[in-house]
Amino acid sequence: MKTYFIELSYLLASIFFILGLKGLSHPETAKRGMHLAEFGMLMAIIGTLMHHEIVTYTWILAGLAVGSVIGLAMGLWVPMTAMPQRTALSHAFGAFAAALVGISEFYRVYSTGGHLEKITMGALGFEVMLGALTTTGSLLAFAKLQGLVRGTPMTYKGQNIFNMALLAVTIGIFGYLVVFPGSMPLFFTMVGLAFIFGLLLVMPIGSADMPVVMSLLNSYAGLASAATGFVLSNKVLIIAGTLDGFSGFILSILMCRAMNRSMTNVLFGAFGSATTAATGGEQHGTMREVGLEDIATQLAYANKVVFVPGYGLATAQAQHAVRELADVLEKRGVTVKYGIHPVAGRMPGHMNVLLAEANVPYSSLYELEQINPEFPSTDVAVVIGANDVVNPDARDNPGSPIAGMPILEVDRSKSVVVLKRGQGKGFSGLENPLFFKPVTGMLYGDAKDTLTRLVQAVQHA
């Protein structure tokens, strides 16, 4: 009877999870969907607490309490600008939990002289390997995003060959363990190698490629959970893990497409390092610096203004300042829209969340395909801390390292203003011909500060 109740709670949880994700297809239905998913989770946890193998609740309750406190603290206080870091950390936690459950299961069986079937060992191996490499990979991604480690790719000669060799050895041990299970030293060697491989996998990947890496780690963490489901013969784990795994997988494909690059290229190309940047070609001409007052007048008398935010918006914490500027412009009858590139920022959808936080209605946020036809009728396009996503070389210069990447075609608008911290090159180290076009004016300085001063200037215009 109890078993039926547990299984029923899992079935309900699975259904609620799917309904929850379905709700995410629109902002209006998303909140209700999430409440369903939360309810499903609660059911599954209550059901599990009745599991017949549980003899003591001390450690369970302690773990639930500690985890809830940490989770609540992170959930309530992490600023929206730090969302990529938080997400990386939670991938690490999820994957680590999966790895630990797998290790514990292996240890339990073999320390009591038991035996795992080949199929179970195969699933367990997957679970532990994916879990381990995702843990360290996500931690390194977290360190890069948080600025604890340099965000530039770390490369050395023969890196790819070394990584491949290490992966081959790990998989070799895994294969051996499936056929001849039982060697504890070999098992722990495999776990250790997987932990190391996670670090090596993320090391050569630069911060600008983080949206892909985040999605990929998301996918691995989910698949590790799904593998746990195979080991424990638990269907809700398989379903939830697979949904997570596929969500990450779909996102990484979308991100790769938005950069016109293959997954292999992102993972092994060490993009953004000095060697690739050298092929960028020299630019001639000068950048035209413009005055704040001129821009304010241009904005104040424009019909349509499009803001194009990039990661610089997040670092400068300028999302509220943009909204204020948009407000004064709209009050004057100017149409204001926002053009969001899929890979702007450090994780999928990063810019949308930041602007939503600043109270920008989601109906003003436009995707790449929607906004591009509008640039020719735009009076002023304001680029805030974005670079590669507006680089016309991607469209015009087939020799460019980012050739073919879909861009926001701001250079087609009547006038472009670029808010930039300094004269330096962007993250990828590529020259951006947009900055040299006659239509473009450069405004240097901290984005938040510049925008605040623009608000005042527009009010007086």
Added chain:
Amino acid sequence: MSSDALISALYVFALAAFLGYQVISRVPPLLHTPLMSATNAISGISLVGSIVTAGARYNTVSTILGFIAVVCSTTNVVGGFVITDRMLKMFKRKEIAKKE
């Protein structure tokens, strides 16, 4: 795991993958960040595995590993759902956003 159990698990996996593809392709880029944190919270369901490991008293090692796993997954479940709710509350329609 018997081969029957494996087959039924594979069925669940394949159907969940198919369903996941259908459902998640419909999520607009606008909501990709909440999607990631929501799927993260949901896959914190590995908590159910961790709970059994922590409470079954198989041996000391398993209990310790189970306890850490419970902490990690609970952090994900609670943190993931709280933060997803927080983000989704920020997405407002035009009229509502103007009032605030």
